[in-house]
Amino acid sequence: MNRRPETKKEYHLLLGVVLFLFLLMAGCLQTRSLKEASWSDESLREAYAKPVAAWPQATLEPGVDPDAELAALNDVPHGIDRNRRELGKQLFFDPILSASNQISCASCHDPDLGWGDGRGQSFGHDRQQGKRNAPTLLNVSRWEHFFWDGRAASLEEQVFGPIQDHLEMNQDLTEMEQELNAIEGYRTAFREAYGVETITRADVATAIADFERTIRSRVSRVDRFINGQTDALTDAELRGLHLFRTKARCLNCHHGPLLSDQQFHNSGQHLMGRPQEDFGRFYVTQDSSHLGQFRTPTLRDVAFTGPYLHHGNIQELREVLTMYNSGMPQIISRRTREAAAVIPVHDPLLQPLGLKDQELNDLLAFLEALSVRPRTVRAPEFPRNEAR
Amino acid sequence: MNRRPETKKEYHLLLGVVLFLFLLMAGCLQTRSLKEASWSDESLREAYAKPVAAWPQATLEPGVDPDAELAALNDVPHGIDRNRRELGKQLFFDPILSASNQISCASCHDPDLGWGDGRGQSFGHDRQQGKRNAPTLLNVSRWEHFFWDGRAASLEEQVFGPIQDHLEMNQDLTEMEQELNAIEGYRTAFREAYGVETITRADVATAIADFERTIRSRVSRVDRFINGQTDALTDAELRGLHLFRTKARCLNCHHGPLLSDQQFHNSGQHLMGRPQEDFGRFYVTQDSSHLGQFRTPTLRDVAFTGPYLHHGNIQELREVLTMYNSGMPQIISRRTREAAAVIPVHDPLLQPLGLKDQELNDLLAFLEALSVRPRTVRAPEFPRNEAR
Numbered sequence: 035m036n037r038r039p040e041t042k043k044e045y046h047l048l049l050g051v052v053l054f055l056f057l058l059m060a061g062c063l064q065t066r067s068l069k070e071a072s073w074s075d076e077s078l079r080e081a082y083a084k085p086v087a088a089w090p091q092a093t094l095e096p097g098v099d100p101d102a103e104l105a106a107l108n109d110v111p112h113g114i115d116r117n118r119r120e121l122g123k124q125l126f127f128d129p130i131l132s133a134s135n136q137i138s139c140a141s142c143h144d145p146d147l148g149w150g151d152g153r154g155q156s157f158g159h160d161r162q163q164g165k166r167n168a169p170t171l172l173n174v175s176r177w178e179h180f181f182w183d184g185r186a187a188s189l190e191e192q193v194f195g196p197i198q199d200h201l202e203m204n205q206d207l208t209e210m211e212q213e214l215n216a217i218e219g220y221r222t223a224f225r226e227a228y229g230v231e232t233i234t235r236a237d238v239a240t241a242i243a244d245f246e247r248t249i250r251s252r253v254s255r256v257d258r259f260i261n262g263q264t265d266a267l268t269d270a271e272l273r274g275l276h277l278f279r280t281k282a283r284c285l286n287c288h289h290g291p292l293l294s295d296q297q298f299h300n301s302g303q304h305l306m307g308r309p310q311e312d313f314g315r316f317y318v319t320q321d322s323s324h325l326g327q328f329r330t331p332t333l334r335d336v337a338f339t340g341p342y343l344h345h346g347n348i349q350e351l352r353e354v355l356t357m358y359n360s361g362m363p364q365i366i367s368r369r370t371r372e373a374a375a376v377i378p379v380h381d382p383l384l385q386p387l388g389l390k391d392q393e394l395n396d397l398l399a400f401l402e403a404l405s406v407r408p409r410t411v412r413a414p415e416f417p418r419n420e421a422r
Numbered sequence: 423m424n425r426r427p428e429t430k431k432e433y434h435l436l437l438g439v440v441l442f443l444f445l446l447m448a449g450c451l452q453t454r455s456l457k458e459a460s461w462s463d464e465s466l467r468e469a470y471a472k473p474v475a476a477w478p479q480a481t482l483e484p485g486v487d488p489d490a491e492l493a494a495l496n497d498v499p500h501g502i503d504r505n506r507r508e509l510g511k512q513l514f515f516d517p518i519l520s521a522s523n524q525i526s527c528a529s530c531h532d533p534d535l536g537w538g539d540g541r542g543q544s545f546g547h548d549r550q551q552g553k554r555n556a557p558t559l560l561n562v563s564r565w566e567h568f569f570w571d572g573r574a575a576s577l578e579e580q581v582f583g584p585i586q587d588h589l590e591m592n593q594d595l596t597e598m599e600q601e602l603n604a605i606e607g608y609r610t611a612f613r614e615a616y617g618v619e620t621i622t623r624a625d626v627a628t629a630i631a632d633f634e635r636t637i638r639s640r641v642s643r644v645d646r647f648i649n650g651q652t653d654a655l656t657d658a659e660l661r662g663l664h665l666f667r668t669k670a671r672c673l674n675c676h677h678g679p680l681l682s683d684q685q686f687h688n689s690g691q692h693l694m695g696r697p698q699e700d701f702g703r704f705y706v707t708q709d710s711s712h713l714g715q716f717r718t719p720t721l722r723d724v725a726f727t728g729p730y731l732h733h734g735n736i737q738e739l740r741e742v743l744t745m746y747n748s749g750m751p752q753i754i755s756r757r758t759r760e761a762a763a764v765i766p767v768h769d770p771l772l773q774p775l776g777l778k779d780q781e782l783n784d785l786l787a788f789l790e791a792l793s794v795r796p797r798t799v800r801a802p803e804f805p806r807n808e809a810r
Contacts, residue, residue: 129549136524138549144541146729146737152540153532154798161517161526163801341534349534349795407737410542413551 075269092279102289106260117227122245127413132203142168145411148339154346158202167346175247189243219417252406274400298327299381302364326378337405361386463657480667490677494648505615510633515801520591530556533799536727542734546590555734563635577631607805640794662788686715687769690752714766725793749774
């Protein structure tokens with residue numbers, strides 16, 4: 035039961051508080067609508083002509099690093115020894131690393147396909163269908179953990195995942211060592227790169243990982259804009275950049291040079307109760323609060339690294355934006371929901387955005403300005419014994 | 423030695439002729455410049471709101487079929503028996519058709535990649551690198567000959583090309599028959615589809631070919647426009663359509679429902695004297711007038727069937743347009759030219775076009791309006807014996 039205010043003084047106080055809150059709210063609403071309405075293309079360009087730190091304030095939610103911001107991906111030398119790099123490249127493209135000697139790392143990570151495979155879900159040994167989309171290897175040196183569920187903590191550890199996986203390259207590592215040691219060209223290459231007489235799995239992992247660290251995006255027009263070339267973006271792209279940081283709420287998860295917070299989120303795409311059900315991070319941690327969480331993917335070169343999302347069911351980037359615009363709700367049938375002990379917690383960062391068609395187009399233009407086709411990389415010659 | 427005109431009458435006649443020719447030329451020039459200048463977006467839309475036969479006149483060169491024109495790709499039922507279609511689909515996706523049992527038709531013709539493989543040049547057995555780009559299978563039932571060089575006259579004949587090729591699936595056909603006959607599920611499927619007790623290569627070819635005949639583009643916005651929905655194209659796309667038929671000269675080779683004349687042309691891309699040298703049609707006919715000729719590719723769904731050209735060296739459609747704009751010259755080094763007995767004849771249909779940036783954008787918009795993502799097709803289950 036509510037207590038009734040008993041004196042006139044209390045009434046006045048309550049009235050004052052209500053009035054104050056009302057005015058505060060009205061003020062906020064006005065500021066907000068002014069903010070949204072007040073940007074002409076010219077004023078937006080002026081505001082963004084400044085260094086990143088002086089850009090209009092971004093819309094970041096509580097709990098998100100308040101320093102989260104876009105950052106250029108400036109090309110720094112990788113400092114990896116040429117012998118190791120070239121050896122790693124051979125191993126990366128060589129199908130000898132698979133049980134059937136037909137599948138290589140490059141089968142799912144092809145430079146022509148943005149260092150992914152362009153397919154919804156990858157397939158491997160005996161053309162068995164995998165469940166997830168092959169992520170790009172561009173800028174892989176910058177990740178803190180690997181796979182959509184983050185189950186590997188280093189590139190070296192990651193390498194043997196697909197090589198041993200029965201659905202992927204299906205290789206026994208001892209057999210792999212034997213096959214490589216039987217090839218004179220590989221023995222010579224390992225001697226030159228590592229000073230060893232016998233090829234071991236550990237050196238194979240290091241060589242491949244070191245080659246992968248050299249796979250990097252080219253400098254995009256967004257980078258050039260951040261680095262001070264204020265005419266590098268068109269008006270539409272610039273409007274997209276502003277939306278990305280504000281109304282579209284993208285920056286909450288997509289920030290830094292990779293445009294990823296490198297964290298795990300449940301965006302409702304676990305497809306619980308359906309054939310493609312996938313609880314992601316939960317399989318690694320067994321923590322039910324991680325149900326349906328996947329690593330925030332990079333947006334670098336996103337225009338040509340589709341299909342999208344961990345399940346790869348979405349072909350068009352425009353459709354991904356439409357899904358985010360709707361708040362990316364998690365759809366779980368009533369029957370599944372009632373039978374479940376725990377329901378995945380939908381990330382509160384995801385909310386319906388109310389973006390209009392033109393705003394979605396602007397966002398798309400910005401994402402395309404983040405994307406530069408990688409240079410063509412041709413498969414190297416593989417060392418083989420003459421008798422082969 | 424020139425004869426001098428001897429009488430006044432002759433002088434007047436000559437003067438009259440010269441004057442007439444001059445006026446004729448001036449008139450042509452004026453008509454031409456009027457023609458190019460006179461189209462507003464509104465007048466263009468009005469002119470193209472009519473049936474195709476009443477559209478503004480196309481720019482077709484002598485020798486090109488004067489009836490060459492765009493045509494809608496209306497969806498007609500394929501009338502292929504369900505059992506044969508489903509069996510063909512299994513065979514198409516099943517890697518058992520390759521020597522290594524790892525490579526299937528779908529490896530290079532993947533629905534997720536526009537029924538191509540998205541790679542510059544395809545690779546096959548032992549991940550050996552091929553020389554040419556895998557063409558899309560969309561609308562393949564409409565082709566009159568197959569492969570970039572037209573060396574097969576039917577789909578059934580085409581099927582065994584990649585299956586037997588040592589660089590591709592590397593399969594022996596007798597072994598293929600044995601492997602299939604050893605699988606009870608396949609024996610049953612062939613019995614139901616063909617009423618046969620033994621699986622033969624001929625029925626394998628028919629089943630795959632029949633499945634491939636069901637692979638078709640979806641109706642695009644250009645089709646809807648041709649079919650009378652006059653608001654199906656934007657202004658830019660409509661300008662692109664007009665350029666396609668006139669100044670950009672595309673219609674000369676790209677016409678009909680496939681947007682291909684199904685003929686062979688040398689567009690100067692044979693890379694003579696370089697590592698990727700490829701004389702195309704000449705290898706089939708041994709006729710030196712066919713040096714460097716390749717079949718005109720379809721432009722259906724071209725926005726997602728890259729990389730482009732028979733060699734697949736071009737990733738971006740915009741870049742292809744730029745190359746055509748320059749007249750697609752054939753670049754042969756002086757040394758190669760001097761050493762050669764015969765030089766490929768550059769197709770005279772290809773000339774520098776003088777298209778401005780905006781015009782290239784309009785053309786690109788038109789090509790994108792021709793493209794609709796194919797429906798997702800999932801790989802079927804493969805028949806396997808339980809013991810396997």
